[in-house]
Amino acid sequence: MVTLQTVAFAVLCLVAVLRVGSARSNPHARMSWLASVVGALALLTLGSVIPLGVLDGALGGTNLIYLVQNLLATTAFWLVLQAAASQESEDTPHSRRRYWVLGVILVAFSVAFLFIDRGPTSPTFIHDNVDQLAAVLCASIYLAGIGGISLQLMLAVRRRRLVAYWPFVVGGALAIVACINEIVWLFIAHAHAVDARTQALGYALFDPFFYLGVILIVAGILSFTVRKWNRETQMTLAIRQLSRITQRAGLTSATAEDGPATGGPQLSVAYDLLISIHDETVAGRVQLTARERRVLSRAEALVTRELGMAEAR
Structure with a gap:
């Protein structure tokens, strides 16, 4: 399904561009x-942007591009x-970084x-060579690896209370x-258990589920960038x-004199300013105008929301 592949590629490229600044500083x-860059390269190998013949031709024209993909x-x-598990968290989930598991999957289907x-x-390529057990095993190991990682992704975010994590759950489930589906139909094809038309219908189910899942997962990552920008803008204005x-x-x-740049994280700066103003107001040393009371109320709501989100992570 070229359309979904192209959309997924475009979304990944967008995320890669938008997160360059964050990647440098955070x-x-x-x-x-990195996930968006590698993912975009993976989709590029499908031939929806650059013809497959050109890409594989550069590698010898023997479908080596399938392995690269x-x-x-x-x-x-x-x-x-890794990205979803560590989003908006101060601690990198080292326990999830089991590089050897990734290595085993890559080596297994490569062999x-x-x-x-x-x-x-x-x-x-794989469908054309489904009579070969090696082709079925290669694709099945690859797909099982993707499915296993997707399951880990769902488990990694299932306890998060933030609504923003639902694209990872739904996207992972679709993947x-x-x-x-693809593994089942590959083995059915290998066994010649159904006619060609039924087999084609079975294969056709893969693209809608898989690429919609990819788009949702990437949209989930993109949403964190947008949400972060929005929160930082609101917090900067409040401060x-x-x-x-x-x-x-x-x-x-x-805190007020030093400003956000040297006073610590934005949330801490806003919190300190609120406490300072509140204490002075209660003590009767400061009289707030109606407009300032509205500003104070909005800032309190913003800080309360941010503290609640921090607890939900």
Whole structure:
């Protein structure tokens, strides 16, 4: 399904571009950026952007591009798992970074690939060679790996209370369904258990499930970038408005004087400013205007929401 492949490729490229800045400054954002780059390269090998004949031709024209595609796609899914598990968390989930598991999957289907008697470039390479057990095993190991990583992805975010994690759960589920479907139909084809038309219908179920799953997962990563920008913008505005109140009142809060750049994380800065203003107001040393009370109320709601989100992570 070229349309879905192209959409998925475009979304991945968009995420890669938007997260360049975050990847430079935030180590926790580098996994999602790297996942989007590797994922885009994997989709590029499908031929929806650059003709498959050109890509595989550069590698000798013996369907070696299929192996490259599988290596990139598996690595991309694994990176997505790392990115999703560490999103908006101060601690990198080292326990999930089992590089040897990724290595075993990559080596396993690569070895099976070497035993396939390959012909000239074909977009349906595995389906064309389904009579060969090596081809069925190569594709099945690859798909089982993708399905297993997708399951880990769902388990990694299932306890998160943030609504933003639902694309990972739904996307992972769709990818698992697609992988199971393809594996089943590959073995059915290998056994010649059904006619060609039924077999084609079975194969056709893979693309809608798989690429919609990919799009949802990538959209989930993109949503964190958008949400982060939105929260930072709101918090910056709140800090600026609260600082004006402290300046007008002549408060000598170190946080207010130093500003967000040196006063610590934005949430801490806003919290300190709120406490300072509240204490002075309760003590009767500061009288707030109606507008300032509205500013204070909005800032309190924002800080309360951010604290709640921090607890939900």
